Amino acid sequence: MSIVKRMTRALFWSWSPDSDKEATQAIGFNLLLHWFPAKITNKSKSWGYSAWLGTITLALFVILSVTGVVLMFVYVPSIERAYHTIKDVEFVVSYGWFIRRMHRWAAHLMVAFVCLHMIRVFLTGAYKSSKQNVNANRPLNWIIGVVLLILTMLLSYTGYLLPWDQLALWAITIGANIAASVPVIGEQVQFLMQGGTLIGQNTLIIWYALHVAVLPLITIGLIVWHMWRIRKDGGLAGVETIPVEKTREEPDKAKTYSLMGVTQGVRPTVLYHRVKDKTGLFVPEALVRVLIAFLFTTAAVMFLSFFNIPLEEPASLEWTPNPAKAPWYFLWLQELVTITTIRVSGYTFNGGLVGGIVIPGVLVTFIALWPYIDRSPDSAVGIWFHKTRTWQNRIFLFLIIVIAILSFIGLVLRGPNWGIYMPWEAWPLHPTLI
Ligand code: HEM
Structure with missing residues (x-):
C-alpha cells in the first residue's frame, strides 16, 4: 500500500480490508468485531429475510440502558420523593423530558419489536436446525429467546411502578392480585412481590433493584448467549439448505x-x-446495515419523544382509577382473567388462577417446546411461509390473532367497572353508581 494511501487511512480511520485474509484478521484481532463472523451469507444481510428485527430490538435495549443510566442520576426510589423527582426530570432538568420520553418510548417499542422478531423467526421456521449442521442447536436459542421475551416484559413492567403515580400503583396492584391467586403459595408470592402485606416503600425498593440491576444483568447475559448461539448455529437459518448435491x-x-x-x-x-x-464480507457490507438499523431506531425513538407520555396523579391507595388497566402488553391477560371469572348465584370464582397463571403458563411452555414438537422438513428451515409448514403457521397466527383481539377489547372497549363500551358510547359520569 502506498505511503499516501496509508496516511489518508490513518487520518480518517477509513480502513477497509484489501483481501479476505485482512478482513478475517481484523475480526480475529478485534474483540468487538470478533462477535461477528468474517463472512456472512447474502441472505443473512438482506433486508427482506430477517427485517433486522433482532438487531432493532438490540438497538432499543442499548437506548434503554443509556437513557436509564441518565435517569438514575435524578430519580430517588422513595415513595415520598419518587413522583417529584420524575416531575423534576419533566420540568426542571434540561432536556430531562426528552430523556424520559426516549426511555418510555423505547420500552414500548422493545416489547413490540421483540414480539415481531419472534413472529418472523416462527414464520421462517428458523427455530429448527437442519441435520447437515451438527453443531447447531436452534431450539435452544428459541428457548433463550422465549426467556428474553419474558424478561423484556418484566423489565417494562417493573419500570411502570417507578414514577409512583396512579397508573403505576394500579398496574402493580392488578399483577400482585393475580399472583395471589396461585394455589398454596399465592400469598407468599404476593408478599414477596410487595415486600410486605401492603404496597409501599418496600415494594418500590424491590422493583427498583429488579429494574435497574437484576433484570438488565440477566438480560445482557442472555443476549450475549443468544448472539453467540447464532454463530454456533452457523449463522441465520437457511444457510445450510444450499443443495450440496x-x-x-x-x-x-x-x-x-x-x-x-x-x-x-x-x-x-x-x-x-x-x-x-x-x-459477502461482514465488514463493511453487513456492518453498514447494523449501523443503519441502530441509527434508524434511534432516530425513530427521538421522533416519537416529541409526543407526550403520561404522568398521572401521585399514587394513592385511597382512590382507585376506574377502569384500572394493566400495561397494553398484559391487557390480553387481564381480559383472560375477566373471561375466566365466573359468577354463579352470588358466588364468584376468581379467574386469576386460570386466566392469569394456568393458561399463560401452558401457552409459554407450549411455545418454548414447540421446536421439539414441530416435524417440518429440513428444506423448510429459513424460508418464509414454506408450503410444508401451513398448519404450524396457521396455529401460530391463530394464537396471535386471539391475543390481538383480547388486547383490543382491553385497550379500546373496556370502560368503567370493566364494562364494554363502544368507541362512540360515552362513559357514565359516576361509574361507581352503575
Ligand atoms: C432481547 C430480546 C432479543 C434480542 C436482542 C434478539 C436478538 C437477535 C438478533 C440480533 C438476531 C439475528 C437475526 C435478526 O436480527 O433477526 C436473532 C436471531 C434469533 N432470535 Fe432473537 N433476539 C431477542 C429475542 C428473541 C425471542 C423472543 C425469540 C423467540 C422466542 C428469539 C429467537 C431467535 C432465533 C431462533 C434466532 C435465529 C434466527 C435464524 O437463525 O434465522 N429471539 N435474535
Missing part, C-alpha cells in the same frame, strides 16, 4: 485436497466458488 463433484485422484475438501467430497475450488457466490 448439486455442487458435489468426484474428487480428482491426481490431486491432493485439504481435509475439509475431502471430507465434504468437494473439490476445494468448487467449494470456494459455492461459498463465494452466496456470501
